[in-house]
Amino acid sequence: MGSISLRNVGVLAANPLFQNLNLVIGEGDRIGLVAANGAGKSTLLKCLAGLAEPTSGEIVRSRGLRIGLVEQEVPVHLLDLSLREVLHRALDPEDRDGQDWRIDMVLDEFETPADLRERPMRALSGGWQRLALIARAWIAEPDLLLLDEPTNHLDLAKLFWLETWIGNAGYRAPVVVASHDRDFLDACTTKTLFLRPGESVSFAHPYRRARALLDAHDAAAQAQQEKTLKEVKRLRQSAQELRNVGINSGSDAAQVKSAQMKRRAEALEQGARALHQERPGEIRLASRGTHARVLVRIENVVVATPDGRGLFTIPRLEVAQQDRIVVLGRNGAGKSQLVRLLHRAATEPDSVPGIRVSPSLAPGYVDQDMSQLPERTTAHDFILSRFRLGDQRSRAVLAEAGFSIERQGLPIGKLSLGQKARLGLLALRLSYPNVYLLDEPTNHVDIPGREQLEAEILDSDATCIVASHDRSFVNSIGTRFLLIDRGRIREIDGPEVFYETMRG
Template identity: 70%
Template sequence: MGSISLRDVAVIASTPLFRNLNLVIGERDRLGLVAGNGAGKSTLLKCLAGLIEPTSGEIIRSRGMRVALVEQDVPETLLDLSLHDAVLNALPPLERDTQEWRVHVVLDEFETPPDLRERPVRALSGGWQRLALIARAWVTEPDVLLFDEPTNHLDLEKLLLLERWIANAAGSIPMVIASHDRDFLDACTTKTLFLRPETSVMFAHPYRRARGLLADHDAALADKNEKDRREIKRLRQNAGELRNVGINSGSDLLLTKAKQLNKRAEALEDGLQALHKERSGEIRLGNRGTHARVLLTLENVTVCRPDGARLFEIPKLEVAQADRIVLLGKNGAGKSQLIRLLHKAMRAQGGEAGIKVSPSVALGYTDQDMSQLPDKATPFDFILSTFRLGDQKSMGLLAGAGFSVEKQRQPIAKLSPGQKARLGLLALRLVEPNFYLMDEPTNHVDIPGREALETEILSTEATGILVSHDRSFVKTVGTRFLVIERARLREEDSPDVFFAALAGDAPSR
């Protein structure tokens, strides 16, 4: 099986991404890689795969080791191939005729419907494109698998399928998984590496247990730093007093002792470790409030596909203040269609049959791709022109959201998905809505950002309807749970019944 060993590995761009990284990835290791957006996870994975070289240090792979990296984006060269051919294309050319059977085996493992196998990759959903990339990596029979955000674009059904596959089909093969999905990390990893610019920290536990240990580690480090600073101050003061007495009395012994105390203080100063601070930027929300008790009412509303085919009906639904309704259902059940229908109606103040919107509603809306952002504009131009806050205020808000001056002046189209998500959430905050419509608001948002978003939603007592495949997010912010199943809408007390049914642990109703 072999292993990958890292010795004092560092990558330094304009600032360090990580340094002094030492670890071994061996048989049965399932390493979760955790860091904020832009903090070096993708870079480290590319170093492990041998695609780029670190700034310093060495990475040693066992002789003949095959390393497969599942990156976030589908290469342009694959988009016009069928799903079957895209996976086949991952094999060496001389093996494609004799080893084509492996493609069918892998696609069967991922429960791929026959009609999808001949569909162009370009025409597949984001979730199936993601599984296509994983299948391409797996068909090459690698010795190590590296995943860069494997849950992006996966609906919950496919996400649970991937969890089962990692737990069962993938066997003892080592894996490194960079992900912002906390439940996925808990289900699929046994170790966690918190990647940091100065001193990265690793624990032999899945994410949540490791996160608790990390908090203890950081608290202990902060306490040690504080004690050392007090001791440094004491040593400096004593050294100064001894030096003065030594000079006045002409005592070489006292002067020597003063130098010794200063050296001890210098040694303690050299040992001080910088405390880690997340660099991804703040996330905040607003709530302008309203006196209305019920903000939205639906009665005898039919939700349809774009082609007019009926998906499900809503006999009656009221959304009152502080209701946070989570829509649950398999992919294609109609969750996003309902969000789009409500968005259209609320922008028109109830212009759709059967939908009544309170006149006091101020809407905040985000979709999965942050398509409400103008691609050709820069973040600075977008915030300045939309909210008219002035140059300095606009720049300050963007800086607080994690945008450097350089990023503020780049076209939005060139931003990373995580940066687009943060810009969309900043715009949402500036609208100061009292009703949120959010379709996958945590897409591409890192773990600190997700936790900040959860905190903001709870602290502002937000009202709204949302769709999310992040189970932790759903459980934390949801107050009501509507399940779309068999063309019907029903309410559940918690999302656990739906989650269990998808996982195969309980029958759906």
């Protein structure tokens, strides 16, 4: 079992992503890597894997260290290969003959259904593509496993399985996990590295305990900075007074002392580090007022797939103001179809028999793929044409949401998944709804963005219907919980019992 050491490692893009990073990863380590979108998590993982070079510092690997990196997207050259062939090609070429047993062993370990094993990667669901990439890295028997957003596209059953698997794998090889899922990080990591442009901070604790320590660390840094700047102000005032005394009295000693105090003030000011700011802007939700108490009434409605196959029936359901309804269920149960059906009923009155909406209802809709965003249009043109804010105001609201002028001019299709998510939430805000219909709204949203969305929903007393696999998000905002199970939908007290059934 080897190790990897980082010594004063830094990466400089347009601005520093991180710098002076010192870290040792060794046997049994399970490290959570936490940072905002675009802050360097994927870059650091590529540096660890040897696929990218840091701008400064050095990375020292044990001789012969084998590293498995699982990136967020399926490499194009693997899309037309079967899942079995993907694992076969991950084996050392000298060991491939007669190694079918190893492929079957890993496929069994990942509980892969027989009908998926010969299916091309492009035909697999997003969740199975993620697991296939992890299995591909694992079959090569790495000494270090690097996982970049491994929970993307996983349903709860697979997410719980992966938590357990990483816990077991961590005893055989160190694991570094970059993730925005707070519960996932708590479940499968023992250390946390908060990656920052200035001073990165690490703690030998899972995410939530580490986050509390980080908040205390930041508060202490804030207090120290205020103390230092107060001393700078005092020294400068004293230096000016001494200078005046020296000039008026002709005292060289007073002027020398004044110059010394001024230099001391400048040194203190230069040494006071700028405090870390998590993001350049934020997205705030707004809610349009309505006097209606009940916004949606549903009676005897069948929720079906696009080809007409019935999934479940809703005998009766009312959505009142300030209800925050979380829809739970296994993948394929019909959560997304329900949210989509409600959106159609809200935007096309009387189009869905059995669903009546208040005339004052103004829906805001986000689906998990952000398909409402036009891929070829720039972010600036999308906001400008959709909401008619004018050129300068459109640029301003995009800047507030963290989009630089350069990013505003890129086609939406070229934005990162995290940036698309932020743009989709900005459009949601600007539509000024009074009911939010949210299908996996936290997909690809970083932890600060998730916490901001939670806070805004709570602060605005928003009415919303949400389908989400993010347990922290669900627990923060939910006031009512609907469970879709075995072709029926029923209201339950909370999500915990459902989560236990998904853990098996």
